[in-house]
Amino acid sequence: MTKIGVLTSGGDAPGMNAAIRAVVRTGIYHGYQVVGIRRGFAGLLAGDIEQLELGSVADIIHRGGTVLRTARSEEFATDAGQAQAYANLVAAGIQGLVVIGGDGSLQGAAALAERGIPIVGVPATIDNDMAGTDLTIGFDTAINTAVTAIDRIRDTATSHERTYIIEVMGRLSGHIAVAAGLAAGAESIVVPEALITNQQICERLQRGFQRGKRHSIIVVSEGAGSGYAISEYIRAYTGHQPRVTVLGYIQRGGSPTAQDRILASRMGSYAVELLHQVPGGSQMVAIRGGQIISLPLREVAGQPHTFDPELLLLSQILAI
Numbered sequence: 001m002t003k004i005g006v007l008t009s010g011g012d013a014p015g016m017n018a019a020i021r022a023v024v025r026t027g028i029y030h031g032y033q034v035v036g037i038r039r040g041f042a043g044l045l046a047g048d049i050e051q052l053e054l055g056s057v058a059d060i061i062h063r064g065g066t067v068l069r070t071a072r073s074e075e076f077a078t079d080a081g082q083a084q085a086y087a088n089l090v091a092a093g094i095q096g097l098v099v100i101g102g103d104g105s106l107q108g109a110a111a112l113a114e115r116g117i118p119i120v121g122v123p124a125t126i127d128n129d130m131a132g133t134d135l136t137i138g139f140d141t142a143i144n145t146a147v148t149a150i151d152r153i154r155d156t157a158t159s160h161e162r163t164y165i166i167e168v169m170g171r172l173s174g175h176i177a178v179a180a181g182l183a184a185g186a187e188s189i190v191v192p193e194a195l196i197t198n199q200q201i202c203e204r205l206q207r208g209f210q211r212g213k214r215h216s217i218i219v220v221s222e223g224a225g226s227g228y229a230i231s232e233y234i235r236a237y238t239g240h241q242p243r244v245t246v247l248g249y250i251q252r253g254g255s256p257t258a259q260d261r262i263l264a265s266r267m268g269s270y271a272v273e274l275l276h277q278v279p280g281g282s283q284m285v286a287i288r289g290g291q292i293i294s295l296p297l298r299e300v301a302g303q304p305h306t307f308d309p310e311l312l313l314l315s316q317i318l319a320i
Ligand code: F6P
Pocket: 011, 102, 125, 126, 127, 169, 170, 171, 222, 252
């Protein structure tokens, strides 16, 4: 193997740039020619490929987003799209590929690998919803962004003695809501994996106010429903006038935390080591108990990864 490629795909996540940097520099360290494929699988289908040198990835370790840019490609999801993608890899002389992205991207990578190219997936999504790994690149930054925002909202919540609902991202998983809610001391955390009814939210709210609480923070994961709908219910049921903040895409951007930079550097570098030492098949880099490991990509892509339920229980005990 002499030439390897790297691409980022799906929703961007802080730390993707640090992972690209690690792939490029470890690849060059081992004597490979490294190319970057722009705009994920969409760019692969368009043949949008550039040579990357040591200096191409200078000054990016601290930057959010992805310098290779990213996309969600519907064409790549088709059989014809994957055949074309494979043909483009062969035509470009790419003999091994590192795919940095979330679960959908790594499922696509697993399918592409079956056509005959070694691929290593690097899990990167703010949602932390990927099986086999304790953490995905971007999650730590996203929860820190959410906690900073909730802390600010708490200032105004205490001043006005109000209830605030903060809707966070996470697609169908509650990782962000549970981690940010626990760290920010939320009174209630609403997640798709352990749904509570609007009435239960109201009863918890009322119990708190009866005990003397003068404000309340409710964190809702987008997959559990709309913060605005919960607000309407609370308004009708309790007479409170909740305020709603949807944090949205600010959770996806921003400079990665030190933890995400370190994780991305370790995972990106290990992805190249895997191509170097085990040139064949498809694998995913993961971290478990602090150790960087590899797993068969086919076995983990598409599998659920739920949060530790004890964290949710702890948040409820501490918000009593
Ligand atoms: O997967 C990351 C994520 O930000 C999810 O939390 C969110 O549901 C989704 O992407 C939004 O996707 P899009 O970028 O297509 O709007």
